[in-house]
Amino acid sequence: MTALVHTRAELQPFLDGFANGKRGVVMTMGALHEGHLELFKQARHDCDLVVATIFVNPLQFGPNEDFDRYPRTLDDDLKLCAEAGVDVVYAPAVEEVYPGGQPIVKVTPGPMGETLEGAFRPGFFTGVLTIVNKLLNLTDPDKAFFGQKDAQQLALVRRMVLDLNMPVEIIGVPTVRDEDGLAKSSRNRYLSSEERATALTLSRALFAGQEKATEGADAVRDAANAVLERTTATGELTVDYLALVDPRDFSEVPPAFTGQAVLAVAARAGTTRLIDNLPLTLTPHGAR
Ligand code: AMP
Numbered sequence: 001m002t003a004l005v006h007t008r009a010e011l012q013p014f015l016d017g018f019a020n021g022k023r024g025v026v027m028t029m030g031a032l033h034e035g036h037l038e039l040f041k042q043a044r045h046d047c048d049l050v051v052a053t054i055f056v057n058p059l060q061f062g063p064n065e066d067f068d069r070y071p072r073t074l075d076d077d078l079k080l081c082a083e084a085g086v087d088v089v090y091a092p093a094v095e096e097v098y099p100g101g102q103p104i105v106k107v108t109p110g111p112m113g114e115t116l117e118g119a120f121r122p123g124f125f126t127g128v129l130t131i132v133n134k135l136l137n138l139t140d141p142d143k144a145f146f147g148q149k150d151a152q153q154l155a156l157v158r159r160m161v162l163d164l165n166m167p168v169e170i171i172g173v174p175t176v177r178d179e180d181g182l183a184k185s186s187r188n189r190y191l192s193s194e195e196r197a198t199a200l201t202l203s204r205a206l207f208a209g210q211e212k213a214t215e216g217a218d219a220v221r222d223a224a225n226a227v228l229e230r231t232t233a234t235g236e237l238t239v240d241y242l243a244l245v246d247p248r249d250f251s252e253v254p255p256a257f258t259g260q261a262v263l264a265v266a267a268r269a270g271t272t273r274l275i276d277n278l279p280l281t282l283t284p285h286g287a288r
Helices: 008-017 034-046 074-083 124-139 148-163 186-190 193-210 217-232
Strands: 003-005 023-028 049-054 088-090 143-147 169-173 237-245 259-269 272-282
Touching: 003 008, 008 049, 008 088, 008 124, 023 034, 023 124, 034 049, 034 074, 034 143, 034 169, 049 074, 049 124, 074 088, 124 148, 143 148, 148 169, 148 259, 148 272, 186 193, 186 272, 193 217, 193 237, 193 259, 193 272, 217 237, 217 259, 217 272
Parallel strands: 003 088, 023 049, 023 143, 049 088, 143 169
Antiparallel strands: 237 259, 259 272
16 A cells, blocks of 8 residues: 655654665656656665655746646556555645745756756756755655666766765666667657657667677767668657767767766657667777
């Protein structure tokens, strides 16, 4: 049985009940799918108490983004949480999370939050880090679980916890995909069947790039771009960026780079903006 609470006061007895156990939190915006389920499973495996938060955070949406139309499916979400063994869902009101109204003090990500997603969504990572900080304060977990699907977010959360000496362990969970490769996302439900077919280009480009990891950074970028270009040429897909970055700071890697990298893409199919990424290891290679 999963409990549903809306206030910090209602959540407190659950936290008190596991004061000496491991407490885990999974933060979500709802419209839950198998990707979220994987985070819940990992939390269930690692922790004695599993708290899921459901909160569509206004601070991380830009003025022309999809805050109003973001899917809100609380009844279905609760069923999925129950199946996954979540103990308690905390779905606070905006007034509880932002008691002073629009916050004056926020967490700023610095340069690592200004590339890729940060460049296309100004203020996005300030909104994300501020809400993650707030929800960590409100739920007080030992461990917090985040998806690799949002790789830049995961890296910034890790960096925030390190830089601000926050007493929580951050656990990254691999991306869950549909059988054909499309990364699960709450926004996939916006897609028509034609747009979904177009959206598959993102993961196909990433896998094509990954296959060239032994041939160096330029070969990876070329292979991924070649796949994207076929769909952008028809106007069905608009690519915001394709980038091969160093996961430590999300800067583009140079041609001779070896080691762990992240191949990341963001694109729009119709009015739906999707992101995806793959971790890969660039190995030493001969001159091209
Ligand atoms: P969201 O509800 O989209 O804010 O996502 C909540 C959490 O679920 C974030 O940590 C995401 O990275 C993670 N997540 C979203 N989609 C996936 C996926 N396909 N696989 C794994 N984790 C995911």
